[in-house]
Amino acid sequence: ADIISTVEFNYTGDLLATGDKGGRVVIFQREQETKSRPLSRGEYNVYSTFQSHEPEFDYLKSLEIEEKINKIRWLPQQNAAHFLLSTNDKTIKLWKISERDKRAEGYNLKDEDGRLREPFRVTELRVPTLKPMDLMVEASPRRTFANAHTYHINSISVNSDYATYLSADDLRINLWHLEVTNRSFNIVDIKPANMEELTELFKKKRITDVKFSNTANTGSHKSWRWFHVELCVLSAVFEEPEDPSSRSFFSEIISSISDVKFSHSGRYMMTRDYLSVKVWDLNMENRPVETYQVHEYLRSKLCSLYENDCIFDKFECCWNGSDSTIMTGSYNNFFRTFERNSRRDTTLEASRESSKPRAILKPRKVCTSGKRKKDEITVDSLDFNKKILHTAWHPVENIIAVAATNNLYLFQEKVN
């Protein structure tokens, strides 16, 4: 199993897709409740596995293009088949996942094992019949959208018109039509003419996420199509003034946004930087309404974390379905949840040792002061190779998917 690089529930939460560093996509499906196995409801089992992207070589730059899947987005479901977009740094692919549980038997021109029959052996005609077979889930690539991004694609967003979608890298956003692979439209370009200015630009803005707005879908006026797009072009607009007393050489790096997520209600926005999560009211730009410290104890370790590159780790964050709780990952396979109303925060660990099936997770604590209490972990004994970057929350229920390196953990809120 390879390192998981993205996790995404579909719209109903019945399907969960993961992408990994090796270019593979694994889809899990939630078991339906059955009389024979009442306890199996809520379990996710492997539904389909396929190789989405292969490594490529860019001859012009003499560099490899990683097959690592950066993002997966499900399309709204229209028929029995499921569609998703998966992307690596450079290429987006549309995949169709369909079930086959019947097959045709009784062909005229070929035998049951597929060999062609000699024409003169066909003495009578018959109509092939459909017979049930074991369920087979097939994934087939339907479209490949390539060569539109100079930099690494970090986000895609599908329009609910089921026809168009956006792809974004750090500096550009392109609009695609799902039927057209040889052309895309560049709608946002913040690349400066002078690359020197890029360093200044990055302090002010950088594209981290794109999303079609939920509010206004498409209308039409003569030959125009309208759509609203929420662009997470992080500008100085949504920026908290820096505290000058805490400024260091690492200030800019740790304040760099690694993930942005809009709340389901559309009223709030959550940003993740290296040490904290901030919730912003979209009507108030000058400061966040809530700030949650994820692992403040790392602030004194920034130099080491810069040396081993951990300071560049891009942690994601997510909302629960009702926007009452937010979740994000940390090191040592820890992840944190924050209840917004009660301000209660919990640290949990995703590891085999601490996660027996059906057992309740024990809260963890990192020891920040000198005296270590029992069951606490000191900062120096944290394993920085075990990082939880990718997490996802079921759209409706309190089920969370946590990717810990090459393992996927699914946790459910215990309902008494």
Next chain:
Amino acid sequence: EDIEGTLAGIKAIPSYNLQRQSLLDMSLVKLQLCHMLVEPNLCRSVLIANTVRQIQEEMTQDGTWQMINTQSTGQASLDRLVSTDILCRSSRDQAEGKHVPAYGTFNKDFESDQAQDSSETMSTASSVQAPRNLQSNVWEMENPQENKGNFQKSLDQIFETLENKNPNSVEDLFSEVDNSYYDLDTMLTGMMSNTKMGHCDSLETFSSPTNTPSNSNCKSDLNDLDHIVEILVES
């Protein structure tokens, strides 16, 4: 006098300047695209480049820059950067986060040649608020100022753009091919950017200059590269 031996027993916090220098060295190594197999993440590269520039601005402002260069020997001062062990680390070491050995070759007047613990006090040291107008000074240093040494040149090259320095790039600008990738290379490593089939091979055919006494093979290769860089920039 065995300075190293004397200091070996002392667990002192390295001076701020030394820490800052090591951070600078570390950052420059991270920017070296020739160590990468895969195209580096733009965000990461820009953040590291910004860190380098911040350090340089601060060093310029508190006069450390001047002081360094007035005390240097007749050697090309680029050696100072070249001779730190950090540059000879393989990229694999980097990935494993191996601890960096001594930066003591930095300046003979610095007392501590001790291997440095990556001390955390650096991040909380009082910072010099480099005013933003310093940025214009940085770019203006493209004018040859010999007392800044070649180190300044290589740093400038990191931030140079196609239009300013590389004559061959002008026609590229107007071609239909998108040369953004070239921008990135040029911006980050200047003349030291090397496509694997391009510069590296041709540069190795140049003879090495006979200036530095202590050399591993790695260091001599880097010396070659810097020598070429000098020639190409001054032409």
